[in-house]
Structures are given as C-alpha cells and as structure tokens.
Amino acid sequence: MRRNLSALFNQSLHHQSTPRGCGLNSALKMDSRKKRKLAARIVRKLRKKGFQAYFVGGCVRDIVMRKVPKDIDIATDAGLTRIEKIFPRKTYPVGARFGTLLVVEDKMPFQVSTFRGRRGRRSLSLSEDVGMRDFTINGLAYEPLKKRIIDLVGAKSDIRKKKIRAIGDASCRFAQDPLRLIRAVRFAVTLGFSIDDKTFQAVKKMAGCIKRVSAERIRDELILIFTSPNPSLGLNLLDETGLIRHILPQIDSLKGVEQPRAFHPEGDVFIHTLLMLKQLKSPSLLLVFACLFHDIGKPATRQVAERIRFSGHDKLGARMTDRILKRLRFSNKDRENIVACVENHMRMMEAPKMREATLKRLLTRPTFDVELALHRIDCIASHKDLTIWRFLRKKCREFKKRPVIPKPLLNGYELIKIGFTPGPIFGKIHRQMVDMQLEGKLTGKSQARSWVKQYFRHCEEPKATKQSQKKIASLRSQ
Known part of the structure; x- marks a missing residue:
C-alpha cells in the first residue's frame, strides 16, 4: 500500500494540537516531553540491534540552552536498509540520497540519518559525523538512555560565550555547502550570538559562493533572518559579510543614494531602510519584505533639479520586487501582496485629499493593514510626522461603524x-x-x-x- 507523506504530517499536526485548558508554553513542553520519549524509543530499538544512536544537531543545542526543541533528529551508524528493517512500514525516504529517512513513531515523524563522513560517504564514527557538521553549536550529541551530552568540539563553551564558530576549517565547511554562509548570519540573528572572527572572515572571503545555492534554500534562510526579533541586525550582517551584494544587489545599491534632507534627515536610502527594520520585532513576512523593498526603485529614478526627486520609484520598485521574489521562488500569494504594498506605499500621502469613495476603497484593500503599518514605520524612520497615519486610523474607526463598500443599488x-x-x-x-x-x-x-x-x-x-x-x-x- 502506498503511504501518503502529507497525510502523515497532517496527522502529526493534529496530534500536536494544544489540549483544551492548556497554556501554549505548557502545551509545548508536554509535546516536547512526548517527542523526547518517542525519539528515545527509536534510539533504544537501534541500540538493541547493536547500533550507535544519538540525538544530534539543533535539538541538543536547544536542550543545553533550556529551550523547547522543535524537532529531534537522530544519527546512527546503521545503514538505511537496516533502519528500514528495524522499523518496518514506518519509514519514508525523504532524503535517502543524503542518508536520511523519516521514521514515524506514534504518528510523530523523526529524521534518522546515517553518520556522515568525508565527501558525503557513510561513516561508522560519531566523531567523524560531528566533524562534518557546520558550527560547533550544532555539533553536540545526546545519549537519551544515559541522559548524557557528548561535546567533541567545544560547543558548550561557545554557547556560553554566545559564539558562532565553524567546526574545524571554516573554508572547508563552507565549501561543502555554501548555504552555511548565510546560516552563520541566521544563527547569529535568531540566537543573539556573534560570529567568531575566523568564521566571519571566511564568510566574507567566500561570499560569492552563495550563488551556487538554490533560490529556495536562500529564500528560507532570508525569511528566518528577517522575521526574527532583530531583522536590522540581519541586514547589517548580510552587508558586513558581503552576502547582500550576491543575494540582493538591489538593496546594496541603496547605499549612497542621498535623499532630500527636509523629508529624510536620517541619510541615504540604505540607512533609511535599516532604520525601518530597527522598528520591527519578529515582524510578519509581508511587512518586513515590504519595508526591505519599498524604496528599491529610488536609485534608478533619482533626479536633481530644484530638489531631489524620485518620481515613479514606487511603480518601478514594485516591478523590481516582483522579479526578485519570482527569482527567490516566493509563493504567488506572498509575492503579489508584497508587490502591492511596495506599489501603493506612496498613496497614503494622498489620503487626506481623496474623495470619500476613493478613500474607502483604499481602506478595504486586502493589504491595507500592512500598508498602514509600513507607512507608520516609513515616517518614524524619516521625518517622524505621523499626521497622515493618525488621519487614516481615525477613518478606519469611523468606517468600522458601517459597511464600507455597499452593494450596488441595482443588480x-x-x-x-x-x-x-x-x-x-x-x-x-x-x-x-x-x-x-x-x-x-x-x-x-x-x-x-x-x-x-x-x-x-x-x-x-x-x-x-x-x-x-x-x-x-x-x-x-x-
């Protein structure tokens, strides 16, 4: 019988739903305890057959940092064929090419991987497997049956020091998988750590290698960076490492593009964008990418006559944003909504002069809430005048009292x-x-x-x- 992987994940999500009367934190802890018990059951079965097996990676880091692990990954010296025999009718070949299977225990999926060696070959050694991982903080292993943490790379010390450090030779680690270049930034931003000097220099030196990574993998890392509690740090690090020039050259081009001081006393367009991101804490995907791209049309539309102008930068910026998001394989819905926010971000300035019908149509746009938040952040990061934002908020309250868009009187x-x-x-x-x-x-x-x-x-x-x-x-x- 053919097994349906998406149905399995739906079951898993349903299985993990918050129990009635339970707070979210306590529910997460209960879910985590259950996951650890089930994962330990997998380890026990592998051990009974004479194989090594450990929890590895980010879940062990989270345990050490006293965080609730989202997922538990297991590494073993058992080959894929042996794993399938030990867990009959419970495995899914989600990454068999890379030595990874999905093992299902009580409707919960766990990634089980064979130890990795040099050039992706299978290994029989935990130490060799750890040596092939990206950063020390992800190089911990945990023996659940003995409740013992194994640290072969100084991970606990780096966690205490809040350091992102590559395991072994940083250049070798990044050459194995250039996605690790942007992952260094992502871990620094999401964990609040700093990047070790040698690792940082290796990222700068090899930044151009990021072009070898698929658009989808880069997109996923960018989303994690920019929806983190500190998206401005993410932009700073992408800039300082040189990654931004290869991933989003349109953002790098904002540097040195001066704006009229009367409206933008803060400085050039890049500084303005950075200040906007500083206003955000764990923002929605739509809002943060609208902020990031809202002014990318300015370099190409800049004109200097009696004063600096950027006529049409909103329309050009929307077209540029559309191309960028298509290249990065964003979903059609997210792409269309972000593009709409960029294209309409200047319309807010016209709101007080709009006919009531036009204003009501503006307020009923599907992306209006995001556009209004974007306008507020745009103002705070420049002239700080929130008059139009207050006007629109007032109109929103007024229009909520009655239907905004009526049905036509005649059908x-x-x-x-x-x-x-x-x-x-x-x-x-x-x-x-x-x-x-x-x-x-x-x-x-x-x-x-x-x-x-x-x-x-x-x-x-x-x-x-x-x-x-x-x-x-x-x-x-x-």
Whole structure:
C-alpha cells in the first residue's frame, strides 16, 4: 500500500494540537516531553540491534540552552536498509540520497540519518559525523538512555560565550555547502550570538559562493533572518559579510543614494531602510519584505533639479520586487501582496485629499493593514510626522461603524430591465454607482435608475446572440 507523506504530517499536526485548558508554553513542553520519549524509543530499538544512536544537531543545542526543541533528529551508524528493517512500514525516504529517512513513531515523524563522513560517504564514527557538521553549536550529541551530552568540539563553551564558530576549517565547511554562509548570519540573528572572527572572515572571503545555492534554500534562510526579533541586525550582517551584494544587489545599491534632507534627515536610502527594520520585532513576512523593498526603485529614478526627486520609484520598485521574489521562488500569494504594498506605499500621502469613495476603497484593500503599518514605520524612520497615519486610523474607526463598500443599488437583472445588454458596461455602471453611494449621492433604487438612464443612455451596447436576445427579452418582460 502506498503511504501518503502529507497525510502523515497532517496527522502529526493534529496530534500536536494544544489540549483544551492548556497554556501554549505548557502545551509545548508536554509535546516536547512526548517527542523526547518517542525519539528515545527509536534510539533504544537501534541500540538493541547493536547500533550507535544519538540525538544530534539543533535539538541538543536547544536542550543545553533550556529551550523547547522543535524537532529531534537522530544519527546512527546503521545503514538505511537496516533502519528500514528495524522499523518496518514506518519509514519514508525523504532524503535517502543524503542518508536520511523519516521514521514515524506514534504518528510523530523523526529524521534518522546515517553518520556522515568525508565527501558525503557513510561513516561508522560519531566523531567523524560531528566533524562534518557546520558550527560547533550544532555539533553536540545526546545519549537519551544515559541522559548524557557528548561535546567533541567545544560547543558548550561557545554557547556560553554566545559564539558562532565553524567546526574545524571554516573554508572547508563552507565549501561543502555554501548555504552555511548565510546560516552563520541566521544563527547569529535568531540566537543573539556573534560570529567568531575566523568564521566571519571566511564568510566574507567566500561570499560569492552563495550563488551556487538554490533560490529556495536562500529564500528560507532570508525569511528566518528577517522575521526574527532583530531583522536590522540581519541586514547589517548580510552587508558586513558581503552576502547582500550576491543575494540582493538591489538593496546594496541603496547605499549612497542621498535623499532630500527636509523629508529624510536620517541619510541615504540604505540607512533609511535599516532604520525601518530597527522598528520591527519578529515582524510578519509581508511587512518586513515590504519595508526591505519599498524604496528599491529610488536609485534608478533619482533626479536633481530644484530638489531631489524620485518620481515613479514606487511603480518601478514594485516591478523590481516582483522579479526578485519570482527569482527567490516566493509563493504567488506572498509575492503579489508584497508587490502591492511596495506599489501603493506612496498613496497614503494622498489620503487626506481623496474623495470619500476613493478613500474607502483604499481602506478595504486586502493589504491595507500592512500598508498602514509600513507607512507608520516609513515616517518614524524619516521625518517622524505621523499626521497622515493618525488621519487614516481615525477613518478606519469611523468606517468600522458601517459597511464600507455597499452593494450596488441595482443588480444586473435590473439593468437589463432598464434596457441594457449584459457586457463590460455593467462593470462600469456598478463601479460608478458604488462610488456615488459611498459619497451619499445615491440612496435609493428609484434615484439610481434615474441616474443610470441619464448618464449611460448613450453608451453603445454589444450585439447579443439570438439565444441571449431571447433571454434578455424574457427578463425585460417580467
């Protein structure tokens, strides 16, 4: 029987749901304890068959740091075939090419990997496996049956010192997998650690190698960096290591692009973007990437006449953002929403002068909440004038008391009865009718019928087919 991996994960998520009456923290701890027991059961089965088996990687680091581990990974000297025999009908080959299987215990999935040696070959030694890992903080192993932590690389010392240090020769570690270059930044940002000097210099030296990494893997690291509690540190480190030039050259190009002092006393566009990120603590993906990209159109649109201007930078920036997010394989939904925020970030400035109908349409945009937050952060990181933000907040409160966008007073059938033939004209009539309703100029059906007859009587109607002509005639006679 073919096993469904996605169904397994759905079961796992359902299995891990928060019990009724339980706080989130206590539920996470309960879930973690259960995971550790189940993972220990896997280790015990492997040990009974004569194999070594340990918890490894980030979960052991989290245990040492007294954090709740999200996942528990297991490493063993057993080969994949032996693992499959020890856990019949419980394994999934999610990374068999790299020596990794998913083993399911009581509906919970665990990654079980064979010890890795040089050039990806299988090893029989824990010390060799640890020596192939990226950073010392991820080089710990834990023996759950004896409740003993094994530290072969000085990991506990580096955790105490809050240091990110490559295991062995940093250049060799990064050459094995260049994704580790950006992972060094990610761990520094998410854990609040600093990068060891030798490791930092190796990242700078090999920054260009990041181009060899798939877009999806880079995207995932960027998301973790920029949705962390300290996204501005992430941008700083990406800049200082030189990674930003190879991953997001459009952000690097913001340096030295001066802005008018009256509106941007803080400095160039890069500094402005950095100051915006400093306002954010664990932001949503949409907000932080909208902040990051909102002004990337400025270098190409900068003009100096009586003062510095960036006419059209919002539209150009939206097109540039779209290309970047496509390259990084962001989901269509996230890409479209981030692009919309970039494209519309200047519209907030026009809000006090908008017709009421236009303003209401602005406030009902799917991304308006993110756009409003973006506008506030944009102001705080520059001139600090929040007048428009307060105006929009006030309007939001006012409009919440009644439906913002009403239904058109006349529907399609009523327009047919008046004498119109279905077509693009219906959309035009409905849009203008809703605008008139929003402004209080149309309040009833009779008034709406008179308005439609007066303003749309000269509109040409498309020719209908014989079948649709009969249907329209029938509707008009009703």
